Amino acid sequence: MIDRIPSGFHPFVIPFLLGMAFVLGYCAFGLFRIIKQLSWKERRKLAVSLITPETVVKNIRDIFCDCLFHVKLWKRNKLLGYMHSSIAFGWFMLIVLGHLEVILFVPKRINLFYYPIFFNYFVAEDEITLRGSLLFFLMDFFLLVVLSGIVLAMIKRVSSRLFGMRRTARPSFLNLVGLYALWAIFPLRLLAESFTAHISGGSFLTIPANWVFRQFLGNELNMLPTWWAYSIALGVFMCVLPFTRYMHIPAEMLLIPMRNAGLKMVDARKGFTRVQVLSCPNCGVCVDACPMSANRANLKDCTVYLTRQVRRGNERRIEQISDKCLMCGKCKEVCQVGVDGAQLRLMQRARRQYGFSPDFSNLPQSQIISSSSQKNEKVLYFGGCMTQLTPAIGKSVESILRKSGVDYEWMDREGGICCGRPLYTAGRTREAEQLVQKNQEIIKNSGAKVLLVSCPICYKMFLEHYDLNDIRVVHYVPFMLDFIASGKIQLIQSEVSYVFHDPCELGRGCGMYDEPRQLLKRVAQIREAEKNREMSVCCGGSLGSLSLDFAQREKITRASLDNLCGSGADAIATACPLCKTTFSRYSDRPVRDLAEIVDELIIDN
Amino acid sequence: MTDFGFSISKSATIDMDAVDMELYERVCRQVPSARICMSCGSCSASCVAAPYSGMSVRKVILALQRGKDVRTMLSNCMLCGKCSMACPRGVNTRNLILTVCRNL
Numbered sequence: 070m071i072d073r074i075p076s077g078f079h080p081f082v083i084p085f086l087l088g089m090a091f092v093l094g095y096c097a098f099g100l101f102r103i104i105k106q107l108s109w110k111e112r113r114k115l116a117v118s119l120i121t122p123e124t125v126v127k128n129i130r131d132i133f134c135d136c137l138f139h140v141k142l143w144k145r146n147k148l149l150g151y152m153h154s155s156i157a158f159g160w161f162m163l164i165v166l167g168h169l170e171v172i173l174f175v176p177k178r179i180n181l182f183y184y185p186i187f188f189n190y191f192v193a194e195d196e197i198t199l200r201g202s203l204l205f206f207l208m209d210f211f212l213l214v215v216l217s218g219i220v221l222a223m224i225k226r227v228s229s230r231l232f233g234m235r236r237t238a239r240p241s242f243l244n245l246v247g248l249y250a251l252w253a254i255f256p257l258r259l260l261a262e263s264f265t266a267h268i269s270g271g272s273f274l275t276i277p278a279n280w281v282f283r284q285f286l287g288n289e290l291n292m293l294p295t296w297w298a299y300s301i302a303l304g305v306f307m308c309v310l311p312f313t314r315y316m317h318i319p320a321e322m323l324l325i326p327m328r329n330a331g332l333k334m335v336d337a338r339k340g341f342t343r344v345q346v347l348s349c350p351n352c353g354v355c356v357d358a359c360p361m362s363a364n365r366a367n368l369k370d371c372t373v374y375l376t377r378q379v380r381r382g383n384e385r386r387i388e389q390i391s392d393k394c395l396m397c398g399k400c401k402e403v404c405q406v407g408v409d410g411a412q413l414r415l416m417q418r419a420r421r422q423y424g425f426s427p428d429f430s431n432l433p434q435s436q437i438i439s440s441s442s443q444k445n446e447k448v449l450y451f452g453g454c455m456t457q458l459t460p461a462i463g464k465s466v467e468s469i470l471r472k473s474g475v476d477y478e479w480m481d482r483e484g485g486i487c488c489g490r491p492l493y494t495a496g497r498t499r500e501a502e503q504l505v506q507k508n509q510e511i512i513k514n515s516g517a518k519v520l521l522v523s524c525p526i527c528y529k530m531f532l533e534h535y536d537l538n539d540i541r542v543v544h545y546v547p548f549m550l551d552f553i554a555s556g557k558i559q560l561i562q563s564e565v566s567y568v569f570h571d572p573c574e575l576g577r578g579c580g581m582y583d584e585p586r587q588l589l590k591r592v593a594q595i596r597e598a599e600k601n602r603e604m605s606v607c608c609g610g611s612l613g614s615l616s617l618d619f620a621q622r623e624k625i626t627r628a629s630l631d632n633l634c635g636s637g638a639d640a641i642a643t644a645c646p647l648c649k650t651t652f653s654r655y656s657d658r659p660v661r662d663l664a665e666i667v668d669e670l671i672i673d674n
Numbered sequence: 675m676t677d678f679g680f681s682i683s684k685s686a687t688i689d690m691d692a693v694d695m696e697l698y699e700r701v702c703r704q705v706p707s708a709r710i711c712m713s714c715g716s717c718s719a720s721c722v723a724a725p726y727s728g729m730s731v732r733k734v735i736l737a738l739q740r741g742k743d744v745r746t747m748l749s750n751c752m753l754c755g756k757c758s759m760a761c762p763r764g765v766n767t768r769n770l771i772l773t774v775c776r777n778l
């Protein structure tokens with residue numbers, strides 16, 4: 070390989086250079102701003118993690134797995150995974166191999182960073198090309214890989230169903246410009262390299278193309294225009310990149326180290342939140358996943374639109390989208406980059422201004438007097454507001470406690486105060502904190518060693534926001550499993566088959582998937598719904614949503630019921646009073662809480 | 675005047691022409707379901723805050739229609755959502771409460 074152009078420059082590289090300069094400048098400035106927005110502690114955390122070998126290895130692995138190979142998308146749908154990783158990894162390899170070519174053949178040009186991109190224009194083949202044939206082959210191969218990805222992307226625009234997606238996000242205008250520029254880059258590169266292939270050499274793709282073109286087009290005349298076009302496409306793409314979803318490419322590189330450093334969302338817009346918002350590539354996977362989108366409703370309130378509106382700063386829409394969400398956490402579960410849609414909305418809710426705020430200082434102080442019988446460890450049962458609305462659940466839990474001979478006390482039998490989670494998810498954190506303080510005091514003064522809850526909403530709140538010293542917080546499901554294991558209660562088998570609905574707060578919220586199934590298996594047949602565990606569909610009654618009205622909730626509930634009933638089970642089992650109430654409203658078969666099921670099947674001694 | 679030990683109670687009449695409905699209307703625009711409340715009182719019966727601040731969504735809606743103050747009632751609402759679960763008319767009570775709080 071020898072240099073063909075002595076100066077090593079041609080004006081056609083200018084569009085590319087301009088685009089590159091712009092995008093690099095923009096990213097450097099953005100990086101500077103985001104680092105400045107971080108608190109001193111966060112900055113230290115990030116810096117420490119960047120020099121800790123384990124996190125560095127994890128960062129590199131994550132960048133490869135998430136940004137280049139899109140491992141999570143592969144798991145979702147093979148075609149979708151191939152499409153994204155072929156473009157990302159193929160492009161990455163083209164850049165790497167381009168650099169390798171420059172280093173090997175024209176090392177003196179390595180300081181010109183447009184050289185690897187336009188290598189084939191600037192060089193001519195000489196006798197000793199054999200050394201390069203493998204590289205040429207690989208270049209063509211990866212170009213083909215990228216092109217196949219682009220073809221798939223075009224097909225996906227027309228028919229997303231093939232890719233396992235019923236609905237996708239609609240791209241905005243600038244996104245379309247970016248999209249078409251991206252689509253143009255690689256076919257143009259193929260043309261450009263083909264027209265030059267008789268000079269610079271090529272491989273299985275470019276050499277035959279060169280031969281074909283020579284038959285009717287002639288290569289010399291077309292060479293420069295196509296290289297110009299290629300460079301312009303690159304330039305356009307890079308110039309619009311910061312304003313389109315393609316910003317996710319640089320943003321994700323920052324998101325991964327930040328996440329691995331343990332940074333959390335603490336501001337509604339700035340710092341880590343900003344990076345997360347920019348990292349959303351608008352893939353639209355969250356649209357189908359969102360339970361609100363049942364019956365094609367609320368399509369524009371999914372997380373992909375939230376990240377878009379936050380970028381645009383459209384406050385009215387941000388508010389609408391934030392208030393509607395059920396906070397079920399499913400979009401985070403399916404999201405390949407880990408955008409936490411619910412948390413992002415919570416941050417938006419928390420910054421809202423209220424003209425009036427509740428104040429709970431008048432609430433009575435601790436009512437429960439310590440009656441600690443030191444022999445057994447005392448269990449304090451907290452039913453929670455929703456259990457008060459479904460008295461059967463509370464009674465069943467109490468009955469089981471009695472039958473197993475546990476020393477217990479029912480904290481809110483005569484009505485208590487809320488755990489604070491609804492206030493918290495509504496963004497009224499300071500007010501929720503007051504309730505937390507009140508409850509904390511009551512619980513600590515009770516002399517109990519265990520706090521038993523039957524509502525997963527409260528459970529999550531107690532786990533995450535309460536400081537209860539050595540008092541153990543348990544949901545009744547693992548507690549009953551203990552009773553069974555230790556022989557405190559004996560059960561008979563029932564003939565009824567149940568499908569278990571994973572409540573959002575218990576499953577995705579607290580990661581408890583297996584225990585309820587173990588418990589259910591002990592007493593009845595168990596069927597599985599098509600979407601279960603992490604993919605479980607919210608019942609629609611969630612307190613997370615502020616603005617969804619009853620009619621809209623009904624659609625969500627019915628869609629969730631359809632998913633459960635598809636399993637053909639006789640009845641629905643759940644472990645949350647709110648899910649039970651919500652389903653009971655529309656279900657054609659019985660909906661029962663695990664506590665009720667178990668209590669009924671205990672053998673009385 | 676002779677003190678009889680009792681007096682005529684003050685008139686409870688509300689002059690609807692003098693009532694400022696501005697807040698009620700504003701809330702109804704944002705939470706249309708506020709208009710379909712039938713004052714059944716299910717919400718009041720289930721309310722967690724009722725014993726502490728006399729909270730009742732029914733009364734809040736009524737007070738808004740009469741232009742009366744609702745702050746005391748609202749001051750203990752825990753947003754627990756029992757009222758919306760209990761409401762037979764499907765009034766979005768929690769959103770109503772939050773909207774009132776924002777507009778006060």
Ligand code: SF4
Pocket residue numbers: 348349350351352353354355356372373376400403404405406407408
């Ligand atoms: S939030 Fe996640 S799933 Fe949704 S579009 Fe963005 S990247 Fe895709």
Ligand code: SF4
Pocket residue numbers: 358359360361370371372394395396397398399400401410411
């Ligand atoms: S948290 Fe649930 S309801 Fe909210 S946007 Fe995500 S998937 Fe939809």
Ligand code: SF4
Pocket residue numbers: 452453454455456486487488489490491524526527753754755
């Ligand atoms: S989380 Fe819900 S059910 Fe539990 S105490 Fe709070 S409001 Fe009541």
Ligand code: SF4
Pocket residue numbers: 717720721722723724729730731750751752753754755756757758767768
């Ligand atoms: S949300 Fe407020 S008004 Fe409704 S039941 Fe709970 S405390 Fe009462």
Ligand code: SF4
Pocket residue numbers: 710711712713714715716717718731732757760761762763764765767
């Ligand atoms: S339960 Fe519903 S309809 Fe009945 S008074 Fe309350 S808000 Fe009105």
